[in-house]
Amino acid sequence: MTQTQHHQVGKPLANLSLDLDNEWAYLKTHEDPIWESYPSYLDVVVPRILHVLERRKLQITVFIVGQDAALEHNREALAQIARAGHEIGNHSLRHEPWLHLFSEQELEQELAEAEQHIQAATGQRPTGFRGPGYSQSSTMLRVLARRGYNYDASSLPSFIGPIARAYYFATGQFNAEQRERLNRLFGSWKDGLRPLKPYRWRFDGISLLEMPVTTFPGFRIPIHLSYVMYLAGFSTSLAQIYFNTALRMCRLFGVEPSILLHPLDFLGGEDVPRLRFFPSMGMTREKKIAVVERCLDSLTHLFDVRSVGDHAAIVATRKNLMEVEPSS
Ligand SMILES: [Zn+2]
DSSP: OOHHHHHHHTOOEEEEEEEOOOHHHHHHHTTOGGGGGOOOOHHHHHHHHHHHHHHTTOOOEEEEOHHHHTSGGGHHHHHHHHHTTOEEEEOOSSOOTTGGGSOHHHHHHHHHHHHHHHHHHHSOOOOEEOOGGGOOOHHHHHHHHHTTOSEEOOOOOOSHHHHHHHHHHHHOOOOHHHHHHHHHHTOOHHHHTSOSSOEEEEETTEEEEEOOOOBOTTTOOBOSHHHHHHHHTTOHHHHHHHHHHHHHHHHHHTOOOEEEEOGGGGOOTTTOGGGTTSGGGGSOHHHHHHHHHHHHHHHHHHSEEEOHHHHHHHHTTOTTOEEEOOOO
């Protein structure tokens, strides 16, 4: 057996997921009242995403927002995802980034409703969860464990959040309530120090696997594709070098990367004129999809890429998993 073949066999694991954030969720954050009619680009973007994945024989996890699954005009696109064999995850009911401020009862309701709509649209009951805006709380972890989830995937171990918040505080005028919300919105400094590798939450008799979204080892800067796309707005070759270096660092440090996609990575400004205010929406769809394809080719070249659920099932059997208690 040659050296190359040997590496082919022994590729380390990675997982790939997509947060299916829809047009209305971005418009809502941007305070554009059009969001209330739930404008959707799913019928445009889903076939495009599935095509790119299918060409690489990739089976990933798609985290779906319950509100989208509840609407008839999204049903066909969502059913296509399930038919293609991808794992369906729960990305909350209304894509509220304030989930960490919800009570236990509100969270039970939020998850139950989302599960109901998602199952009706895809035939799958989600067993993995990712909070919108990487929101996380011990209450949420407790509710997920009680509802039989196999894993949470809401952690983004990065300092980018706290830095963004400090900047906000320094430049804005906020009342006490707004400060409390902002304080928790982007994660605390402590969250930035959490492990990059999967670990087990263990507290009050609760045990739940955490599959963190991977950030650049050591630097903890995001490496999800939307960040790479932001860099590609300046230079596609720089973006490519950045992503490939991050993957090499993961190999070096034994991190099995969890890589994240968003629909906007597959959409140009010409596809969704209302979202032109977004930094990467100045790029064409053609240019963006080419960046995604090159990144996925690097990823599959270096790693054995699975869905988050498949990866989590393997991780769960490991004896040396780190155990962590939530800070709040
Ligand atoms: Zn989202």
